[in-house]
Amino acid sequence: MNQKINIGLFGYGVVGESLHHVLKHSKTVDAGVSKICVKQKDKKRSLAPNEFTFNKEDIINDRDINLVVELIDDADEAYDIVKRCLQNKKSVVSGNKKMLAHHLEELIQLQKETNTSLLYDASACGSIPIIRNIEEYYDNDLLKSVTGILNGSSNYILSKIFNEGLDYQTALKQAQDLGFAESNPSLDVDGFDSLYKLIIIATHALGTFVPPDKVLNYGISNLQEADIQFAKEKNYKIKLVAQLIKLDDESFTMFVIPRLVRPGKYIYNVEDEYNGVVIQGEYYDKQFMFGKGAGGYPTGSAVLSDITARSHNYKYEYKKQKYFKRLEYRTDHEIEIYLRYKDIVDFSYFEFDSISEKHSGLENNYVVGKIKLSNLLKLRTVLPRLDVFLAYIRN
């Protein structure tokens, strides 16, 4: 153990409050919260008013605070806070995947220049230590792919649909009532949250940072009864899966697309708000890590692990950026998909390389075929407006 950690905490929502509780009940962690910065002045909170400040400068400029923990929702504000803290030589623990996915390259550079440390294992997969493992343990060039269910809300919805027969809207409503999904659920169900986590994972897994707008994320909000029917008849479950695939020694691809998953696959049994990640490597075969991907306490404990890591002066080395020939991100990779459509006009948007199965029905049609990822990426803004649903089958 080195120095006592005085934390300046930004945000006192579910995770912030859980962290505060966990810190109080962990007898061996020599860290305490000095100040908490929150936005809303009139909200009732579980701590005395004098523990809070509404002015971020009170933390950014406090010399006694040697670690800033950033747990707010607003990605732009979080970026400003993290950047200014690092510039002020304060190390930071952050859980903001959106902010990280957009600014990670710059923040890696800033850490180097200021000799500070930015840790964010809590930003991907809640309590599963995925970033730390990819950074420290799979720190060689044997890694071949990472496949994961990275978003608890959409997985909860899909579990209710496939295990309890709910329709999409009812399942979504239930997830919202339980606090698993936001009132605007697009971040979760359209795969943005998974995408941000995938961007962060790729930076550690292969050393290459790719801006989020270059990567396809397609979610489950267009899922209909016909798609559920198709999956069930063929003994699949549909899961929203993020994938990173090393294509050869020079390149890789990645994407977030719903996937038709067979019972034998590890991720098949990942249900409800859980996350599960399969790491595949050249010689170690497959590793599977599984745990709670969301919720105040699981995420709060992940933040705690980052805090104690700082007490041992831990920092990410971004090892693969240092001694790897950086892999190139490619989208000309061909994948096999299932595409359900009503109208031939919608179908005409898709340039399939080949089609292996075609089905016409009274209400819906579908094809199974191979298409380049770049073709889907081109359609990104159009996709949500088309009356279609697509899911990855295999590559």
Place this chain on the structure above:
Amino acid sequence: MNQKINIGLFGYGVVGESLHHVLKHSKTVDAGVSKICVKQKDKKRSLAPNEFTFNKEDIINDRDINLVVELIDDADEAYDIVKRCLQNKKSVVSGNKKMLAHHLEELIQLQKETNTSLLYDASACGSIPIIRNIEEYYDNDLLKSVTGILNGSSNYILSKIFNEGLDYQTALKQAQDLGFAESNPSLDVDGFDSLYKLIIIATHALGTFVPPDKVLNYGISNLQEADIQFAKEKNYKIKLVAQLIKLDDESFTMFVIPRLVRPGKYIYNVEDEYNGVVIQGEYYDKQFMFGKGAGGYPTGSAVLSDITARSHNYKYEYKKQKYFKRLEYRTDHEIEIYLRYKDIVDFSYFEFDSISEKHSGLENNYVVGKIKLSNLLKLRTVLPRLDVFLAYIRN
């Protein structure tokens, strides 16, 4: 990256040879094998004879060798090698669980005195980075239990019995033919291998080293058709499970006993030569890690991770030994077991605290009841000779 690593390798069996291969094919790892020490002079090997030596002093005293990788079977010889290398200021990577389980306390002390590093993630659960995660990520006092299938051979046998209906002897023979079990399988099937791994895990999980002869290991070699029948009728599978349980803020217990496992449990689906470990904590709930627990390549890649960790000067900090009040190991813990017996004389050895179920049959009888772990520990040497089988149900 720091210095180039020159490895002195002890042992060129399945794991040693796999490691050699993996090292050659990993382009980013700046480490090479300088010398290999083997025992048998006349064995045909895949490398030129001048790569080998038969004299261990050639490695122990070679100043150019800055990392020793010890992958031999003989625990006593391994202890001598590891100890002398550390004394000679050489860091060591070892996969020898038996040696570690017996000498870890002394070797931790020796590392401190000589400022060297001994890494051994490959010694427990092959490719699953269990030790590194317990040491680095779960480095606080929130850990409540570790439950795991730590031995691939016995798990392979049990999978064949429960999934394919083989009897114990046929399944054992098959495991031996496939190289999963030794010709003397006692190390695996009687739970010694799991015990050694549990001892190592406990040292990192809670900070307390307990000598192996103080901990109960009871295996599956007395498993009979009646037990399989009992389990199947009640919708259990039998798994050989190692468990470590924190009892309160001051104490913990641990043991290796076959366990009747229900379908909902994570370890229920761990089949064949795979290993799976559930880490449970106060706030993060359950984490599950799963992967290949044996085999040349999976273990070889685990050794590789330890080697690259050394290239970043990594060492275990044994954090919990430093800032934990060391937990006391207790065996007065009461557990619920199933006990099958033929003869009432055998049964009389067991002092149950209470019995909740009793069954008498023509050929076999069984009881389900609560018994103190210390009572079983007392019977340790007698147990294998009794015509009984016992399995943990719950605590």
